[in-house]
Amino acid sequence: MRNKRALAALASVALTGLLVSGCGNSDDSSGSGPVSLTVWTGFTGGDAPGYDEIVSDFNAAHPDIKVTMTKMSWDTIQQKLPSAWVTGQGPDIAAPSSDPNAIAQYVKTNSVLEITNTGTGDDKVNTDQLAAELVKEFTYNGKLYAVPANYATLSLYYNKKLVSKPPTTVAELQDQAAKLTTGGNYGLVLADNNTIQMWPILQWLSGGDIVDANNCSVVSTPAGIASLQPWVDLVKNKKISPVGLSGAEADSLFSAGKAAMEINGPWAAPSYQKAGVDFGLAAVPAGADGKPVTLGSTAPLAISAKTKHPQQAQEFLAYWTSKTAQLKFSKTTGFPPLRTDLGDDADLKADPTVSIFASQVSNARLYLPQVPNATKVDTDAYVPLIQTATRDGDVAGAAATAAKKINELTGCTQ
Amino acid sequence: MTTLLRKAPAVLGGRGRAAGYLFMAPSLLILGVFVLFPIGRSLWYSLHNWTVGAAEQPWTGLDNYTKLFGDAQFRRALANTLIITVASTAVLVVIGLGLALALQSENVVSRVIRSAFFFPTVISLTTVGMVWRFLLDPDIGLVGGVTRALGLDPVNWLQSTALALPTVIFVNVWKNAGFVMIVLVAGLKAIPGEYYEAASLDGAGRLQTLRSITLPALRPTMLFVTFMVTVQSLQLFDLVYVMTGGGPLDHTETLVTKLYRDGFVNYETGYAAATSWVLFIVVVLVSALQLRIFRYNDAD
Numbered sequence: 001m002r003n004k005r006a007l008a009a010l011a012s013v014a015l016t017g018l019l020v021s022g023c024g025n026s027d028d029s030s031g032s033g034p035v036s037l038t039v040w041t042g043f044t045g046g047d048a049p050g051y052d053e054i055v056s057d058f059n060a061a062h063p064d065i066k067v068t069m070t071k072m073s074w075d076t077i078q079q080k081l082p083s084a085w086v087t088g089q090g091p092d093i094a095a096p097s098s099d100p101n102a103i104a105q106y107v108k109t110n111s112v113l114e115i116t117n118t119g120t121g122d123d124k125v126n127t128d129q130l131a132a133e134l135v136k137e138f139t140y141n142g143k144l145y146a147v148p149a150n151y152a153t154l155s156l157y158y159n160k161k162l163v164s165k166p167p168t169t170v171a172e173l174q175d176q177a178a179k180l181t182t183g184g185n186y187g188l189v190l191a192d193n194n195t196i197q198m199w200p201i202l203q204w205l206s207g208g209d210i211v212d213a214n215n216c217s218v219v220s221t222p223a224g225i226a227s228l229q230p231w232v233d234l235v236k237n238k239k240i241s242p243v244g245l246s247g248a249e250a251d252s253l254f255s256a257g258k259a260a261m262e263i264n265g266p267w268a269a270p271s272y273q274k275a276g277v278d279f280g281l282a283a284v285p286a287g288a289d290g291k292p293v294t295l296g297s298t299a300p301l302a303i304s305a306k307t308k309h310p311q312q313a314q315e316f317l318a319y320w321t322s323k324t325a326q327l328k329f330s331k332t333t334g335f336p337p338l339r340t341d342l343g344d345d346a347d348l349k350a351d352p353t354v355s356i357f358a359s360q361v362s363n364a365r366l367y368l369p370q371v372p373n374a375t376k377v378d379t380d381a382y383v384p385l386i387q388t389a390t391r392d393g394d395v396a397g398a399a400a401t402a403a404k405k406i407n408e409l410t411g412c413t414q
Numbered sequence: 415m416t417t418l419l420r421k422a423p424a425v426l427g428g429r430g431r432a433a434g435y436l437f438m439a440p441s442l443l444i445l446g447v448f449v450l451f452p453i454g455r456s457l458w459y460s461l462h463n464w465t466v467g468a469a470e471q472p473w474t475g476l477d478n479y480t481k482l483f484g485d486a487q488f489r490r491a492l493a494n495t496l497i498i499t500v501a502s503t504a505v506l507v508v509i510g511l512g513l514a515l516a517l518q519s520e521n522v523v524s525r526v527i528r529s530a531f532f533f534p535t536v537i538s539l540t541t542v543g544m545v546w547r548f549l550l551d552p553d554i555g556l557v558g559g560v561t562r563a564l565g566l567d568p569v570n571w572l573q574s575t576a577l578a579l580p581t582v583i584f585v586n587v588w589k590n591a592g593f594v595m596i597v598l599v600a601g602l603k604a605i606p607g608e609y610y611e612a613a614s615l616d617g618a619g620r621l622q623t624l625r626s627i628t629l630p631a632l633r634p635t636m637l638f639v640t641f642m643v644t645v646q647s648l649q650l651f652d653l654v655y656v657m658t659g660g661g662p663l664d665h666t667e668t669l670v671t672k673l674y675r676d677g678f679v680n681y682e683t684g685y686a687a688a689t690s691w692v693l694f695i696v697v698v699l700v701s702a703l704q705l706r707i708f709r710y711n712d713a714d
Contacts, residue, residue: 083466
């Protein structure tokens with residue numbers, strides 16, 4: 001009896017051991033066959049087929065490497081990736097966030113591999129053919145830590161049933177946004193949480209900005225306040241957009257035909273087509289100073305510092321950013337090419353969607369590029385500024401609070 | 415009984431005792447690895463400026479705790495958590511008791527209505543949050559549609575700084591009312607019928623019976639149910655995360671949504687760990703207060 005008991009107890013201990021060991025990481029690198037690379041991205045939108053194509057074309061052209069891309073929400077990646085990479089788990093390659101500034105955190109924790117496989121030729125990352133501001137955005141202390149997975153500009157989507165002629169100046173945009181807010185429809189939908197990229201554009205159009213060259217806040221300067229006030233008035237008094245929208249909710253209103261205009265990137269086009277909205281695309285109207293401006297958006301693609309296959313991973317990044325892959329990607333998704341040597345491609349110029357987004361590349365600005373704590377400047381200062389101002393209308397008060405917070409986060413000492 | 419219990423350890427001597435510990439080993443191992451170690455570790459984190467993956471994790475002593483009380487967002491989160499807890503618990507006990515008293519009889523109608531009220535309890539908080547978020551949407555939600563049909567302007571329940579918190583509390587109550595009711599019905603059924611017969615013979619009215627028989631006899635059940643609801647409300651995360659994300663402007667931020675944001679969005683692990691220890695202390699204090707209110711020691 002006692003032996004039986006002891007045996008049963010031992011068996012349960014062994015089972016626990018198995019259970020605990022099952023939590024460990026398995027390594028599939030041993031043995032022959034192609035090298036396996038795993039990639040995590042958050043490209044779940046209408047542009048997903050474009051990224052799938054890059055992976056399948058790469059696999060077809062590289063029989064010795066097998067890339068598997070897993071797509072999940074950006075939120076999920078942001079929760080899982082930091083600890084996974086620090087502990088040597090997780091994917092070999094990942095797009096850590098749709099926010100390019102997120103890469104700073106990974107550099108700080110030594111989680112990302114420096115990309116050294118640069119130069120000319122298809123098997124190297126051609127940094128000299130990528131937009132200079134993108135290379136600069138992913139370079140820290142003179143070292144490149146990511147490549148752009150895409151590069152989009154934001155354009156003006158308009159519902160053709162509601163808008164007869166899209167606005168070309170900021171005054172026309174404001175005028176139409178107010179006039180088209182009628183019959184349960186909104187003139188221009190603006191998100192104030194989870195991706196609020198239209199707000200910096202509106203500020204730029206009206207002569208304002210968030211930080212200056214020294215990373216000091218300019219939201220509470222007279223120009224900063226004046227650039228926000230007309231838009232806040234339009235939201236608060238003319239109700240051109242509901243308050244409290246997330247980026248996805250603003251998109252849903254446009255999809256449902258309840259919004260006349262929205263400023264958005266090329267990733268939105270496929271879902272609007274699917275929703276059956278008869279929409280047109282136009283460049284973002286010229287600013288108050290007559291100059292065009294829009295926001296450039298890019299997601300970083302980086303390699304784990306602890307990958308077992310750094311060479312193959314860099315080869316994959318080189319392919320992703322290659323001329324062949326990017327030409328095909330632009331045609332599939334409508335994204336402007338991230339390479340400067342595709343700027344004059346006749347096929348892309350003839351494509352109505354690509355051409356609109358591509359035409360604005362030279363006017364595009366990144367959101368808070370290389371600003372210290374940029375992600376927190378967004379969530380803890382800029383988003384609250386927009387939310388407070390559009391609810392109570394006190395732009396000056398909200399801007400003063402935001403300016404203090406921004407300077408605290410960026411380390412600006414005026 | 416007492417003798418048997420006293421003799422029990424003597425039976426498990428020598429190898430028998432070893433086997434006993436071996437049987438306990440899996441549970442102890444799991445408890446140690448997944449509960450005790452993380453708890454100790456989080457206290458250690460909270461005393462450092464701990465950032466995931468950083469080369470150095472500098473010791474800061476109690477700095478994280480002093481920083482917390484200077485953090486306006488933390489103070490708001492703490493206040494919101496306490497408001498949600500007190501309001502939810504009070505309303506739930508009143509509604510749950512009312513429903514339990516009204517629906518304690520064992521006929522078909524009562525059973526059907528009880529099932530209907532209990533139904534939200536079995537749905538996950540995330541699903542409840544998503545459904546209510548959709549229902550309350552001023553543009554595409556049912557509530558907004560009804561409001562519009564009545565000729566009124568739809569209310570933006572979850573984006574109004576004045577209404578968002580009461581709305582979250584309402585949904586929390588809606589979700590848990592059925593649970594409170596079922597537990598209290600069980601408690602009511604455990605009260606011996608003789609008490610009521612005696613009260614009736616003594617000429618006690620309904621209100622007097624409720625005050626002198628039902629409520630005192632329900633005390634242990636009440637303690638259990640308020641304890642469960644309080645701890646659940648203090649740890650509220652999923653509902654808020656899905657419905658408002660803590661917004662608008664932190665008006666529905668709770669301690670858990672804040673520590674999630676600090677720990678998993680901003681990667682300030684040490685600071686988030688300090689928040690979790692403050693939450694732990696709040697839970698202990700509130701629980702102690704409840705035990706005192708219900709005079710637990712002399713309840714049984």
